[in-house]
Amino acid sequence: MTNQAAPHLLAVEDLAVEFDTPQGPQRAVRGVSFEVGECETLAIVGESGSGKSVTAQTVMGLIPLRARVAGGRVVLEGRDVVGLSDREWRKLRGERIAMIFQDPLSALNPSLTVGYQIAEMFRRHRGMGRKDARRRAAELMDQVGIPDAARRLDDHPHRFSGGMRQRVMIAMALALDPLLLIADEPTTALDVTVQAQILRLLRERQRTDRLGMILISHDLGVVARAADRVAVMYAGRIVETGTVAEVYERPAHPYTLGLMRAVPTSRDGGAPLEAIEGQPPSLTDPPTGCSFHPRCPFARDVCRESDPEPRVLGPRRASACHFTEEVIANARER
Structure with missing residues (x-):
């Protein structure tokens, strides 16, 4: 502060x-x-x-x-x-400008993996290929404290605890600086x-x-x-x-x-x-x-x-x- x-x-x-x-x-x-x-x-x-x-x-x-x-x-x-x-x-x-929403389970798409949802931001906004965007998503999940981030890229939101889902939301909000x-x-x-x-x-x-x-x-x-x-x-x-x-x-x-x-x-x-x-x-x-x-x-x-x-x-x-x-x-x- x-x-x-x-x-x-x-x-x-x-x-x-x-x-x-x-x-x-x-x-x-x-x-x-x-x-x-x-x-x-x-x-x-x-x-x-x-x-x-x-x-x-x-x-x-x-x-x-x-x-x-x-x-x-x-x-x-x-x-x-x-x-x-x-x-x-x-x-x-x-x-x-970015936003962390109050209810991450509602804000995240339940049918898509968290890795896809984060990587898609890099593909759309940074023009990255699938492999580089996925690598960047894993790095970001690791930075926000999600254990074994590379393995968890393919998990859907319901597989995460409330605190971990909130970390995913933070990762998405901060992805593009x-x-x-x-x-x-x-x-x-x-x-x-x-x-x-x-x-x-x-x-x-x-x-x-x-x-x-x-x-x-x-x-x-x-x-x-x-x-x-x-x-x-x-x-x-x-x-x-x-x-x-x-x-x-x-x-x-x-x-x-x-x-x-x-x-x-x-x-x-x-x-x-x-x-x-x-x-x-x-x-x-x-x-x-x-x-x-x-x-x-x-x-x-x-x-x-x-x-x-x-x-x-x-x-x-x-x-x-x-x-x-x-x-x-x-x-x-x-």
């Missing part, structure tokens, strides 16, 4: 994504903005349905069915990629030992290849170990940003504070954890004002009437709350 300033590989600017539903349009992503630089890991955290994965898929040009970009830009290496054709995206994916990697819940359902191995593997590739990374996760422990900066999403909007240390030690938004208080720490002494009351809002009929106010212990009349704009608290540090100072003071008292 690094906290040094670096050129932006990616800049997402005021991105909005809508879904068409029988109940009307649902805005799943609302005015999202962030940047990612070389060697930097930005974690996007939040509850299920907060818009994390939709944001990631849109950045990859894999916008879900029945969805559309309703506004904003996605600028990759200085080029706005919103609206590119499928042919143009095929040139970018793998070469410049992309500049930006999106990792969507890359350690979900893996035990802590395998989690640590996969995070270590990704950090090593970051250091050697100056790789920028977006980590999508709801696991604050994984984020603490892997990320440089954090963007907290709620109801399709980024409500707080900052370095991992800033956000974890001094949360400035009530939602972030609630997330932190729901995580056990050594200081709790076995006391019951504090859950965030209520449920995320409906995207079809969102509440007026701040989307979090129905669940927020700090909410007052202004919160029901006015949706707060992000307030700058420092370099690349902001919070979209009317009562930021009160939240920070409350966090200090914990």
Whole structure:
């Protein structure tokens, strides 16, 4: 990890994504903005349905069915990629930007061997012959820690454990040396030992290849170990940003504070954890004002009437709350 300033590989600017539903349009992503630089890991955290994965898929040009970009830009290496054709995206994916999907068993083709699936990337994008592509696939599987890689080239995905399938996905994502990697819940359902191995593997590739990374996760422990900066999403909007240390030690938004208080720490002494009351809002009929106010212990009349704009608290540090100072003071008292 690094906290040094670096050129932006990616800049997402005021991105909005809508879904068409029988109940009307649902805005799943609302005015999202962030940047990612070389060697930097930005974690996007939040509850299920907060818009994390939709944001990631849109950045990859894999916008879900029945969805559309309703506004904003996605600028990759200085080029706005919103609206590119499928042919143009095929040139970018793998070469410049790649993604590790949440469920490798679903992302991998069950009818093809893993060796074929990795080698095919070298054949299509690098023009390699079958033998050279297969050799390169074995080398890559070995690099991501798959034992006896050359022999396992001819195994199908179901023959691998969850951790090994995730390593295959990482091998495919890194095969063409992309500049930006999106990792969507890359350690979900893996035990802590395998989690640590996969995070270590990704950090090593970051250091050697100056790789920028977006980590999508709801696991604050994984984020603490892997990320440089954090963007907290709620109801399709980024409500707080900052370095991992800033956000974890001094949360400035009530939602972030609630997330932190729901995580056990050594200081709790076995006391019951504090859950965030209520449920995320409906995207079809969102509440007026701040989307979090129905669940927020700090909410007052202004919160029901006015949706707060992000307030700058420092370099690349902001919070979209009317009562930021009160939240920070409350966090200090914990």
